[in-house]
Amino acid sequence: xxxxxxxxxxxxxxxxxxxxxxxxxxxxCSAFHATPKYSSTNPxxxxxxxxxxxxxxxxxxxxxxxxxxxxxxxxxKYVIDGKQYSExxxxxxxxxxxxLFKEPDSGLPLKCDMCxxxxxxxxxxxxxxxxxxxxxxxxxxxEVEEQESPEELEIGLEELAKKYGKQKILDAVSRIYGNREN
Ligand code: SF4
Ligand code: SF4
Numbered sequence: 001x002x003x004x005x006x007x008x009x010x011x012x013x014x015x016x017x018x019x020x021x022x023x024x025x026x027x028x029c030s031a032f033h034a035t036p037k038y039s040s041t042n043p044x045x046x047x048x049x050x051x052x053x054x055x056x057x058x059x060x061x062x063x064x065x066x067x068x069x070x071x072x073x074x075x076x077k078y079v080i081d082g083k084q085y086s087e088x089x090x091x092x093x094x095x096x097x098x099x100l101f102k103e104p105d106s107g108l109p110l111k112c113d114m115c116x117x118x119x120x121x122x123x124x125x126x127x128x129x130x131x132x133x134x135x136x137x138x139x140x141x142x143e144v145e146e147q148e149s150p151e152e153l154e155i156g157l158e159e160l161a162k163k164y165g166k167q168k169i170l171d172a173v174s175r176i177y178g179n180r181e182n
Pocket of ligand 1: 018059131132135
């Protein structure tokens with residue numbers, strides 16, 4: 001059985017009730033990811049977007065998550081505290097249904113990287129600039145299964161060689177990787 005090891009999981013908690021729609025988080029995120037860094041701001045390049053509907057008092061920060069090549073076939077509506085949110089408001093995906101979370105020039109999907117930098121930032125920048133405390137950064141430890149070590153790989157290969165014979169394993173490897181190189 002694979003061994004478990006500790007991993008630090010980074011989380012940003014969103015309190016939509018505290019968001020006032022100032023969009024400072026969008027500005028700083030786009031500046032951090034500009035090339036060169038901090039050379040420009042453009043919310044369309046931000047990895048966080050704020051759904052703003054002032055007449056309904058809706059301000060909802062949403063982080064860019066995974067890319068998906070397919071649209072949903074069904075949509076949901078959410079009513080929370082009497083406010084009705086539209087179907088895609090809570091969705092984090094970069095998907096074909098909408099322009100959100102797509103790099104405006106190339107159309108490539110955007111995804112929050114928690115402001116990866118070297119050295120690490122103390123807190124992600126969107127959290128730092130949110131003066132309303134709508135965004136709160138947390139780290140927690142989780143146990144995950146450790147990747148196979150090289151020793152385990154060798155034991156696995158030995159077992160396969162015993163079962164199928166060394167030549168068959170070598171033939172399979174050269175077939176797979178030989179095909180890839182062609
Ligand atoms: S910086 Fe904070 S208050 Fe301003 S839009 Fe972003 S989440 Fe909302
Ligand atoms: S954590 Fe960093 S990369 Fe992610 S949305 Fe906030 S500013 Fe952008």
